Amino acid sequence: MKKRVLSLLGVSILFLGALSNVACSSDDDAKQEVTKETRTAIMAKHIWITSKIVDNKGNNIRLDVMPGAMYAGYAYYNTNGTFRIVDFKDGHKMYGLWSLKDNDTKRHLVAYKTDNTVAFERSVEIVELTNQKFTYKIADTNNPEIIYSVEHIPVTNHPEPKTPAEVLASVEWKTTKVFDITNGEDKAVEMDRTQAPASNLSGDAYYVNKHGKDYFPKLADNNYANGTFLITEYGDKTKVRSQGDWYVSLDGKARTLIARKPDGTVAFQRTVSIFELNSKKFTYDIEMNNVKMRVEHEPIK
Numbered sequence: 001m002k003k004r005v006l007s008l009l010g011v012s013i014l015f016l017g018a019l020s021n022v023a024c025s026s027d028d029d030a031k032q033e034v035t036k037e038t039r040t041a042i043m044a045k046h047i048w049i050t051s052k053i054v055d056n057k058g059n060n061i062r063l064d065v066m067p068g069a070m071y072a073g074y075a076y077y078n079t080n081g082t083f084r085i086v087d088f089k090d091g092h093k094m095y096g097l098w099s100l101k102d103n104d105t106k107r108h109l110v111a112y113k114t115d116n117t118v119a120f121e122r123s124v125e126i127v128e129l130t131n132q133k134f135t136y137k138i139a140d141t142n143n144p145e146i147i148y149s150v151e152h153i154p155v156t157n158h159p160e161p162k163t164p165a166e167v168l169a170s171v172e173w174k175t176t177k178v179f180d181i182t183n184g185e186d187k188a189v190e191m192d193r194t195q196a197p198a199s200n201l202s203g204d205a206y207y208v209n210k211h212g213k214d215y216f217p218k219l220a221d222n223n224y225a226n227g228t229f230l231i232t233e234y235g236d237k238t239k240v241r242s243q244g245d246w247y248v249s250l251d252g253k254a255r256t257l258i259a260r261k262p263d264g265t266v267a268f269q270r271t272v273s274i275f276e277l278n279s280k281k282f283t284y285d286i287e288m289n290n291v292k293m294r295v296e297h298e299p300i301k
Contacts, residue, residue, distance in 0.1 A: 039104040046154035048075040056147040090161040114253045164252035165226040169209035173297040175202040182292045206230045
């Protein structure tokens, strides 16, 4: 009798265990269903590289020449709704805002100009979007009868390159040369950096980046600013010539200074076009009193 009771008890325990497993399995399935990744999450989760472009006639389109090069590169879709696209050599291509529309069937981009006004808006049809592949369709800009299927795959070995602001702030700069290019670059004349107007643009420059990779950092007055700057006489930080806030556009084409007086009011605001910006050289063009100058800087050693 005792053995029979124990046997029945064992069967009951096994049966209850099986029911528990079924219940847990059902709960797990329900949880998995609830936590299923959205397409927006998948988009922002990966760094995407263009892997293949095929037209609607089945032709493979080269990625290194036009028209394929127009759509090829690395794409960074940030969780805050901003995006940045660079070419295969990390050169600037496009930046702005992104979103998915029409029940996540279309990718929508709002691309911006150097001054952060809208350049254009564009939606493309998503063909496939998974953790393994992102493909969209887009018509040729010159012949709408040609439709390209642009395929991307995720990569883990190509983090977003530094923004131009990060590059500028990573180096302490000194002015090394100033050229008069009023009559053209081929007739450039080196100017005396101890005499005006070249002397007004010469010295040491220090840029502090307070906003990291933020694409659109703003001050309370709605001006864009990456951080603060200090421009001094050569080799002497105590002899301040100007200081205030600065901003470099995400495409690396313009630098703006908002110089401030000791009381914080604006002394002047000036935007110059950037000719070259990397960790070894920073060069911009500026026109003052009908004289166009190219101002070169190199790292302070």
